Amino acid sequence: MSSLVLMRILESAPDRYDAGMRVLSLGAVPRLHEQAARLAVHKAGARVLEIGCGTGAVTRLLLERGANVEALDHSPEMLDRARARLGDHWTGRLLLRESTAAEIDALPAASFDAVVASLSLSEMSASERTYVLAAAVRALAPGGRVVIADELRPRLLWQRTVHVVVRLPLALLTWIVTGTTTHAIADLGGELAAAGLRTVEEHRSALGTLAAVAAERER
Amino acid sequence: MTRVTETLRDLLQTLLRMVPWPTEPGLRVIGNPGRESPVVITCNYDLTVRRLTRALRGIDAWLVVAPSRGINVWCAAAGGLLTTSQVVTALKTCGIEGRVQQRRAIAPQLAATGVVASEVARRCGWKIRFGPVYAEDLPRYLRGSSRKDESMRRVRFGWDERAQMAAAWGFPTSVVLGLAFAIAQPAWAIAIVAQTWAMSLACFFVYDRMGRGRWPLMWAAATACSLGAVAAGDGGGAALATAAGSTTLIMAVLTYDFAGGTPIEGGSHFEARQWHITLDPGRCEGVYSCWEVCPEACFAKHEETRKVEIAHASRCVKCGACVVQCPQDALFFTDQDGRRIEPDVIRRYKLNLLGHRFETGETGDSGETTAN
Ligand SMILES: C[S@@+](CC[C@H](N)C(=O)[O-])C[C@H]1O[C@@H](n2cnc3c(N)ncnc32)[C@H](O)[C@@H]1O
Numbered sequence: 001m002s003s004l005v006l007m008r009i010l011e012s013a014p015d016r017y018d019a020g021m022r023v024l025s026l027g028a029v030p031r032l033h034e035q036a037a038r039l040a041v042h043k044a045g046a047r048v049l050e051i052g053c054g055t056g057a058v059t060r061l062l063l064e065r066g067a068n069v070e071a072l073d074h075s076p077e078m079l080d081r082a083r084a085r086l087g088d089h090w091t092g093r094l095l096l097r098e099s100t101a102a103e104i105d106a107l108p109a110a111s112f113d114a115v116v117a118s119l120s121l122s123e124m125s126a127s128e129r130t131y132v133l134a135a136a137v138r139a140l141a142p143g144g145r146v147v148i149a150d151e152l153r154p155r156l157l158w159q160r161t162v163h164v165v166v167r168l169p170l171a172l173l174t175w176i177v178t179g180t181t182t183h184a185i186a187d188l189g190g191e192l193a194a195a196g197l198r199t200v201e202e203h204r205s206a207l208g209t210l211a212a213v214a215a216e217r218e219r
Numbered sequence: 220m221t222r223v224t225e226t227l228r229d230l231l232q233t234l235l236r237m238v239p240w241p242t243e244p245g246l247r248v249i250g251n252p253g254r255e256s257p258v259v260i261t262c263n264y265d266l267t268v269r270r271l272t273r274a275l276r277g278i279d280a281w282l283v284v285a286p287s288r289g290i291n292v293w294c295a296a297a298g299g300l301l302t303t304s305q306v307v308t309a310l311k312t313c314g315i316e317g318r319v320q321q322r323r324a325i326a327p328q329l330a331a332t333g334v335v336a337s338e339v340a341r342r343c344g345w346k347i348r349f350g351p352v353y354a355e356d357l358p359r360y361l362r363g364s365s366r367k368d369e370s371m372r373r374v375r376f377g378w379d380e381r382a383q384m385a386a387a388w389g390f391p392t393s394v395v396l397g398l399a400f401a402i403a404q405p406a407w408a409i410a411i412v413a414q415t416w417a418m419s420l421a422c423f424f425v426y427d428r429m430g431r432g433r434w435p436l437m438w439a440a441a442t443a444c445s446l447g448a449v450a451a452g453d454g455g456g457a458a459l460a461t462a463a464g465s466t467t468l469i470m471a472v473l474t475y476d477f478a479g480g481t482p483i484e485g486g487s488h489f490e491a492r493q494w495h496i497t498l499d500p501g502r503c504e505g506v507y508s509c510w511e512v513c514p515e516a517c518f519a520k521h522e523e524t525r526k527v528e529i530a531h532a533s534r535c536v537k538c539g540a541c542v543v544q545c546p547q548d549a550l551f552f553t554d555q556d557g558r559r560i561e562p563d564v565i566r567r568y569k570l571n572l573l574g575h576r577f578e579t580g581e582t583g584d585s586g587e588t589t590a591n
Pocket residue numbers: 033051052053054055056057058072073074075078099100101102117118119120123124180308
């Protein structure tokens with residue numbers, strides 16, 4: 001109702017972000033994070049680029065699996081939270097950068113074994129996603145993969161129906177608590193294919209809404 | 220037909236102005252633009268995009284809609300949702316780079332609180348100029364070789380804007396209060412709706428023009444009116460008490476919201492009030508970015524010395540636009556004790572003093588402020 005109240009809710013979002021996500025997803029988000037990290041890191045020393053690291057939940061899992069991580073986010077507040085969470089623990093293996101996703105086009109080509117985006121792709125507009133996915137493919141080293149963990153539109157009709165019904169109040173609540181809301185990605189497979197990527201592994205939640213997807217370059 | 224739906228949409232969005240209303244970010248084509256046509260940037264608030272499109276009728280231009288979560292330019296820029304990153308994203312990903320030769324774009328002046336022109340240039344090579352505050356002045360600006368006179372730089376807050384803000388505040392508030400009363404005390408529902416609208420209109424039309432002691436004055440006037448109305452209608456004790464209570468409540472929320480919700484008044488927090496905009500004349504090199512972006516036209520140029528002066532400090536709303544744009548870091552906020560907030564802190568955290576962002580920054584664990 002009041003613009004200032006609205007602004008305040010948005011502003012203090014980073015503080016409430018983690019707890020909010022955990023509770024609102026009934027534990028599904030931490031599971032999603034695990035899957036994303038597992039799909040992304042196959043060997044110690046893997047070079048991983050993370051887009052939209054937020055408070056660093058996935059970042060830490062990637063590091064624990066032995067990866068060298070370059071993580072970016074466009075929000076300085078989020079990066080502060082990530083820095084607080086990750087500490088100086090990972091010096092030499094972690095680079096946190098304030099940057100918007102599209103700026104990965106300036107990174108050296110073929111320099112990452114994996115590019116990971118957890119719950120950030122769905123915050124982008126269609127044109128931004130197209131651009132970012134193309135730039136991610138360019139950044140992949142031979143044999144590398146793109147890993148997307150996000151909210152997708154369910155495939156089956158009954159799932160979609162339940163999704164819509166469950167989602168409305170939840171989306172509102174999520175927005176109030178965390179200040180962000182996402183739009184489920186309608187056709188991730190299609191967008192990946194358009195970027196020249198082929199899905200090689202996929203894990204969907206029971207309702208079919210949260211998914212971790214690994215894709216590799218078509219050869 | 221489309222005319223009618225456009226008007227209805229305008230009306231609905233005006234009444235629900237506080238609610239985000241996103242439109243798809245990306246590139247819009249206006250008229251028949253070519254490789255040399257002007258590039259205009261705005262937020263992805265639907266009402267703004269449609270108004271801008273209408274204002275530019277008859278002109279050939281590219282319109283780049285940046286993602287601001289469906290919030291208007293002023294609120295999004297002040298609240299950290301329309302920042303350098305969003306503009307860089309839009310310029311890089313919307314496809315404009317393949318359509319034009321030049322790398323110059325015009326952003327709305329009220330975005331200057333959040334979008335730092337020098338950082339946009341460093342990060343993606345685009346040169347941002349801040350155009351007029353109002354979309355309706357854009358054609359004049361474009362034709363007049365991109366010069367802004369004071370009428371284009373200054374927030375007018377004329378009767379039309381006041382009416383829109385009053386409606387945007389009065390509508391949702393009266394719906395909530397009206398519904399609450401419809402359930403609890405149906406007989407009073409109409410009265411409370413009328414009171415909400417009357418107070419909202421009164422506040423948005425005169426509150427900023429009243430001097431010292433305006434709160435008690437306005438409160439007394441509003442209370443007298445509502446009590447008078449109830450007494451005249453033979454309301455009885457409970458009605459009188461409710462009228463007094465609702466007047467005070469509406470007054471409190473309304474005046475709290477008034478500051479910062481509009482670009483004519485700074486935040487009313489105690490914290491915010493003690494900070495003042497300060498110029499270090501030694502550093503100033505007369506780039507005049509501050510002069511270009513201040514929505515209150517606080518600055519005066521001195522061409523002989525190539526320096527500015529803060530000529531109208533009392534008008535400052537502490538939006539921080541001048542601070543973040545100054546390439547010399549010659550402007551900052553200071554308080555009586557000599558503490559200062561450095562420009563870079565404001566740039567990073569959007570710590571303008573319109574909301575409580577500032578408090579977040581100063582007490583935050585980042586320890587970035589140089590208080591003392
Ligand atoms: C919903 S959070 C997810 C955070 C974390 N990856 C996780 O899974 O918990 C999305 C994050 O992506 C960031 N983000 C969204 N769009 C972005 C963009 N275009 N560029 C960079 N970061 C972005 C936001 O700032 C936010 O921190």
